[in-house]
Amino acid sequence: MENHVSHVTTTAEQPSNEARLGILELANMISVPMSLNAVVRLNVPDAIWQGGSNSPLSASAILSHVLPDGGGDAENLQRILRMLTSYGVFAEHLVSADDDGGSHQRKFSLTEIGKTLVTDQNGLSYGPYILQHHQDVLMGAWPMVHEAVVDPTIEPFVKVNGEPAYEYYGKKPEMNGLMQRAMSGVSVPFMKAILDGYDGFEGVGRLVDVGGSAGDCLRMILQKHPSVREGINFDLPEVVAKAPTIAGVSHVGGDMFKSIPSGDAIFMKWVLSTWTDSECKLIMENCYKALPVGGKLIACEPVLPTKSDDSPRTRALLENDIFVMTIYRAKGKNRTEDELRQLGLSAGFSHFKPIYIDYFYTVLEFQK
Known part of the structure; x- marks a missing residue:
């Protein structure tokens, strides 16, 4: 007699918001190493570090350092920086762009994690x-x-x-x-x-x-x-x-x-x-x-x-x-x-x- 295995599908409870957010984060996790790859290729950490000042810079200011001949898209760079900020690579600084405080400019500096990407006096970094x-x-x-x-x-x-x-x-x-x-x-x-x-x-x-x-x-x-x-x-x-x-x-x-x-x-x-x-x-x-x-x-x-x-x-x-x-x-x-x-x-x-x-x-x- 042939055996038949029945697959019974039961209705699972709806996932919690935390569960849905968790799996979405994991599914998109490739954004993290690829964005790290991008900022290293663009020499962003060295541009922000500037010999030790680590002064907060806007994406436009960073772009002027890494692409001194002009060009590039500051908005896309800012998107990368914001995402890596959420993982502790950069620190974000919201600076008021007008007197009434209605708009802000985003600037970024390096955290302790970000500093590992700065080229030292021997030409080394992570x-x-x-x-x-x-x-x-x-x-x-x-x-x-x-x-x-x-x-x-x-x-x-x-x-x-x-x-x-x-x-x-x-x-x-x-x-x-x-x-x-x-x-x-x-x-x-x-x-x-x-x-x-x-x-x-x-x-x-x-x-x-x-x-x-x-x-x-x-x-x-x-x-x-x-x-x-x-x-x-x-x-x-x-x-x-x-x-x-x-x-x-x-x-x-x-x-x-x-x-x-x-x-x-x-x-x-x-x-x-x-x-x-x-x-x-x-x-x-x-x-x-x-x-x-x-x-x-x-x-x-x-x-x-x-x-x-x-x-x-x-x-x-x-x-x-x-x-x-x-x-x-x-x-x-x-x-x-x-x-x-x-x-x-x-x-x-x-x-x-x-x-x-x-x-x-x-x-x-x-x-x-």
Whole structure:
């Protein structure tokens, strides 16, 4: 006898105003990163900052800075600024435009969030990180996120572009350059926080940075800790080929899945989250082999809370987790503290210590 499954539709309660607003906000959320992308491309944060004044400016005044030859649409820029104001990137100032106060002119300044997009004296900001995340080849992968559920063996990025992201970057010098600027812009403020609150580099003579990109982190570590006599910046050959000369640092190209240069300690940041559990175990086993007894792997990674909540920190961590799944590895992931501890044990490390300094990244010590 053929079984028939009946689908009974019941009338649900009408959604509340809050529920309807919530789903509409989520459905239109793409406006936020795309508007951030727009203000970075237009150099709006630098135009408002003006060397530190951060004086409120109208959209027309901002436009005169970013398009000095004229043109542009101030009203459309203002629309973007208002939306980002609602997310805390800009502060809005309503200034009376006439004596009776009947009309107002909108002006905008930078909030603490907005200031992260200002180019500093070293040419760094979080701007390249935003641009790197929203390049055309990356954006094309996002409509395929569901495919990471259907078939986790192939990343959405690969389904769209035909090869893994890192291989794709390696063939595109402009993308590789943007990646390095993005990593430098994020790494430097993070490393300042780490160096102010973490003393684990004391007593280390030879330090290896796995996935060190341009070598910014080693440069900062050596400046803070002169006891580190030698730094090894270890990354893919095409990456270190473009790395600048840094006193006390040697740039070494190679493959962390095959071997890692030996050192008293090994440092890595944002590496484990982009690989699967088995790949992470292999990387950590190679770290273990490269360390002396008592040596340590110092990993800086996003650490997920055990329980989900709606705090800005948890949201940022989970959003980043989906980015990893979509672009880099469908089974690469941000992990909980316990998952990271178990990975360390599986690679041979007998001691594990998490140190919470930065709001986003956690320092993880694995000792041999």
